[in-house]
Amino acid sequence: MVTPLGGNVDVTWKKILEGKSGANKVADFKVDDLACQIACQIPRGASSDGHFNPDDWMDVKEQRKVDDFIVYAMAAADQAMADSGYKAETYDQQVRSGVLIGSGIGGLQGIEQGAHLLAEKGPRRISPFFIPGRLINLAGGYVSIRHGLKGPNHAVVTACSTGAHAIGDASRLIAFGDADVMVAGGAESPVCRLALAGFAACRALSTGYNDEPERGSRPYDKGRDGFVMGEGAGVVVLEEYEHAVKRGARIYAEVIGYGLSGDAYHITAPSSDGDGAYRCMEAALNRAGISPADIDYVNAHGTSTPLGDEIELGAVTRLAGEHASKLTMSSTKSSIGHLLGAAGAVEAIFSVLAIRDSVAPPTINLDDPSVETEIDLVPHKPKSLDINVALSNSFGFGGTNASLVFRKVAA
Amino acid sequence: MSDIADRVKKIVVEHLGVDGEKVVEGASFIDDLGADSLDTVELVMAFEEEFGVEIPDTAAETILTVGDAVKFLEANK
Numbered sequence: 001m002v003t004p005l006g007g008n009v010d011v012t013w014k015k016i017l018e019g020k021s022g023a024n025k026v027a028d029f030k031v032d033d034l035a036c037q038i039a040c041q042i043p044r045g046a047s048s049d050g051h052f053n054p055d056d057w058m059d060v061k062e063q064r065k066v067d068d069f070i071v072y073a074m075a076a077a078d079q080a081m082a083d084s085g086y087k088a089e090t091y092d093q094q095v096r097s098g099v100l101i102g103s104g105i106g107g108l109q110g111i112e113q114g115a116h117l118l119a120e121k122g123p124r125r126i127s128p129f130f131i132p133g134r135l136i137n138l139a140g141g142y143v144s145i146r147h148g149l150k151g152p153n154h155a156v157v158t159a160c161s162t163g164a165h166a167i168g169d170a171s172r173l174i175a176f177g178d179a180d181v182m183v184a185g186g187a188e189s190p191v192c193r194l195a196l197a198g199f200a201a202c203r204a205l206s207t208g209y210n211d212e213p214e215r216g217s218r219p220y221d222k223g224r225d226g227f228v229m230g231e232g233a234g235v236v237v238l239e240e241y242e243h244a245v246k247r248g249a250r251i252y253a254e255v256i257g258y259g260l261s262g263d264a265y266h267i268t269a270p271s272s273d274g275d276g277a278y279r280c281m282e283a284a285l286n287r288a289g290i291s292p293a294d295i296d297y298v299n300a301h302g303t304s305t306p307l308g309d310e311i312e313l314g315a316v317t318r319l320a321g322e323h324a325s326k327l328t329m330s331s332t333k334s335s336i337g338h339l340l341g342a343a344g345a346v347e348a349i350f351s352v353l354a355i356r357d358s359v360a361p362p363t364i365n366l367d368d369p370s371v372e373t374e375i376d377l378v379p380h381k382p383k384s385l386d387i388n389v390a391l392s393n394s395f396g397f398g399g400t401n402a403s404l405v406f407r408k409v410a411a
Numbered sequence: 412m413s414d415i416a417d418r419v420k421k422i423v424v425e426h427l428g429v430d431g432e433k434v435v436e437g438a439s440f441i442d443d444l445g446a447d448s449l450d451t452v453e454l455v456m457a458f459e460e461e462f463g464v465e466i467p468d469t470a471a472e473t474i475l476t477v478g479d480a481v482k483f484l485e486a487n488k
Contacts, residue, residue, distance in 0.1 A: 061428030127456065132449075
């Protein structure tokens with residue numbers, strides 16, 4: 001995992017529980033003419049300080065050929081593989097091991113730069129690495145080459161639901177017998193002028209906190225005015241259960257449910273009645289064979305947009321019914337911003353860590369909720385909670401929804 | 412080494428991330444310096460930019476070693 005809070009899982013999770021924010025005023029390019037001038041950017045520096053050093057994960061010569069989302073994916077995949085202790089060494093293992101890493105937009109920074117180069121210097125200056133370094137599925141392509149993954153090689157592009165769909169689809173590939181092991185997740189490196197201008201034009205970004213960036217991402221709060229863009233990658237190693245048990249793997253949790261739905265409503269706005277979100281969660285619970293009362297914790301999509309947060313809250317309330325007063329739900333986007341195509345993967349990892357550590361991470365900046373709710377939104381500070389089942393939601397532009405359900409594995 | 416050879420060597424070291432000692436006249440970009448076919452396209456582009464020349468594809472296909480590049484650039488400067 002690479003996030004705006006650090007270069008690995010441990011430092012990110014520690015800072016999430018400390019209620020830290022990864023937001024800052026963007027300093028690496030001109031922002032004074034942009035409506036939104038803040039973002040959650042990865043802290044670069046020495047790995048020993050918990051920062052992200054791209055040179056640790058990819059040769060400098062290779063880095064020049066690709067957009068950052070591929071470097072982030074390589075780092076996250078290396079970390080996940082090392083943590084899993086799994087290596088696809090024999091040919092038989094390699095063909096049973098696959099990759100499914102998506103991105104919402106892919107190499108937007110490189111496309112922006114390439115367009116300038118084309119206009120200024122002409123087509124003969126466009127590098128042969130321009131295309132392969134920007135394509136979304138090349139994150140998985142690079143990862144497969146490094147780790148010898150010769151099984152299914154797939155990628156998801158469903159905007160802000162990408163990471164969740166990637167993990168859900170990968171778990172199905174395993175369940176269907178197409179692979180024993182899948183390296184799955186999402187990566188995104190959207191922080192550039194083109195994306196800040198484009199998302200601001202959609203009226204999706206926070207614009208009122210340019211001078212206090214750490215307060216910009218504030219899901220459910222009255223003062224919220226849009227999401228804060230983030231960058232990073234989350235990758236997990238999914239494994240067929242018996243396969244994992246047999247090799248004595250450390251199993252963090254089990255993927256027991258996955259649901260998908262479409263709003264068929266609007267290109268950027270969620271359906272106002274929350275129908276798509278509701279059906280998505282319902283489908284995931286049906287697949288898991290559990291009832292809403294079995295859910296202990298929800299890692300919300302909760303992006304801090306005026307519309308979306310309340311619609312999701314309404315859908316969860318409707319789903320939970322009488323259980324709502326016992327439900328705990330938080331948005332870790334309050335700390336790391338919205339990682340777009342990486343969000344669902346990073347948040348799946350947070351959900352699993354919440355199960356492991358019996359703690360619900362906080363929704364920071366939630367000073368004054370915009371609506372009354374029985375659900376505990378975990379303002380400011382983490383909450384000790386025995387979590388057996390966690391649900392993670394992701395909803396994207398185009399009305400694309402994904403929900404994942406994770407369960408603790410009996411020791 | 413000529414000025415052109417020095418400049419070629421510098422580009423090759425930068426683009427292929429190889430040790431300068433390996434960049435000798437007879438070194439093949441692909442066989443000796445670890446380049447793939449896309450790397451060689453990029454190298455030719457870098458030569459074009461550095462020396463302000465246009466290297467047509469037919470000529471580029473004959474530039475397989477460091478020496479080939481130096482020879483072409485000396486003849487076409």
